[in-house]
Amino acid sequence: MHPLTARGIHATTTGLAAGLRHSPAAGRLAAAAAVPAAAYLTSGWTGLICGVLLPRLLLHPQLAWMSLLAEHTWYDPDTRAGTPAWVEAGRCLRLYPRNRALAHLAATTWLPYGDLHHYAHSAHPSIRWNYLPTLERHLDPPHFTPDALLLGPRSVARRHLTALQAPAV
Template sequence: MSLQRSRATVWAPTLLLAGEWIQIFGWWLLAGADPALAVLAAGAVGVHFRHLQEISHFAVHGVLARGRRANVVLAELFAHLPMGLGPVRERRTRHVRDHHPNATVHGVDPNLTELKAAGLVHGVRRGAVTRAAVYPLTVRGLWGTLTGIGRCLARPERAAAVLVVVVAAYAVGGWAGLVAGLVVPRLWLYPQFAWLSLLGEHTWFDPERRTGSRAEIEAGRCLRLYPEGVVMGAVASVTWLPYGDLHHYAHSAHPAVRWNYLPAVERGLAPPHCTPAALLIGPGSLLARHRRALASAGGVPVALDPSHPAGGGEA
């Protein structure tokens, strides 16, 4: 932690975030130049939006840049405002205070509530679990995305920021840049990437309740995707699980550690009880595990006591 604090700056994360937008502008140009490239641009911009979300996640924890205010300002200017997301401070409350100390706890964890809204509840049919894996691509999922953006647009400053991005996408890439480079990635692809990440964070429906240190507790409710899959791990880490999200278990055990140190932290932890080699396909995949857990009766765990070692997710 001393090393992390000594290396913290404001200019380095600013350049990192600006670099994401420079690449997005480049994809808008390519989308406007060729219809075939527009398809590629849609996927690439979806990935960049996912990167922006995950970088801003560390700002929410207060460890992206030096100083609390700098973290909030960078996350707002480069991610939340232009992408039509809610205020950073609201996300911090929901994620750091409500989710981290209460992960997988029914009625308390807002992420679990989100999964239940998509139909992932005990006793649900097998096909419903499969459909829930692509929930953001469904009509209900799209409506949820649109209503979330709509709430943001109700605030003038956030509406103005989104308008600037819309005008920029059209000015750089024309209609192709606007539709393939902004609308499709923001409404469908980025939400789907983020949803897959959410599905792969925890053993949501059958966590193993443990006591002890924070790491021991998180080892019972977290997981590690692709533990031996070097290729799939590399692909995931540059697309839908960027900036340390592949190491979510290490992040849950040590939420104040920035992403570049998480692989080293993970090597010092005992492995979690769940280490699936695949996310969606195969009997050993995480989705298959979710299906089996939801097919069971399923208990309703109680919230953790605030004095418990797992409580207090503040970074």
């Protein structure tokens, strides 16, 4: 939930401001001014706040944060060794492996930064981005393929929660 906290919002706005200040392209600054202006001119304050500011400051960072958490099993205590593909098969996961419609929906909406090809890219980082979907079809599945994101015994949230709990002594 970090992006929705005061510190997260501050980090987002600081990062956006730094990106605009240090950007060599004047087009970025023009776009940063034109998009909010167009939203205000077409829909008033509602368009500016709900169509530009809230998504950019809260929604997009939260979705990016969720994609990072949902595509990894960082919390697992197991140390893995072997080929890069084997190590990444243990660290990464693939959401909705049995439902192409949900996988596509997640890839095009709430996982825009990872687009579910994170596993293929991590296992073979030198492969061009446009070959990743084909590569992913030929890779063995990751070690953990959850049945759900938030709810259920084989969900991503349950696995992370279990891994974060101290082992019973």
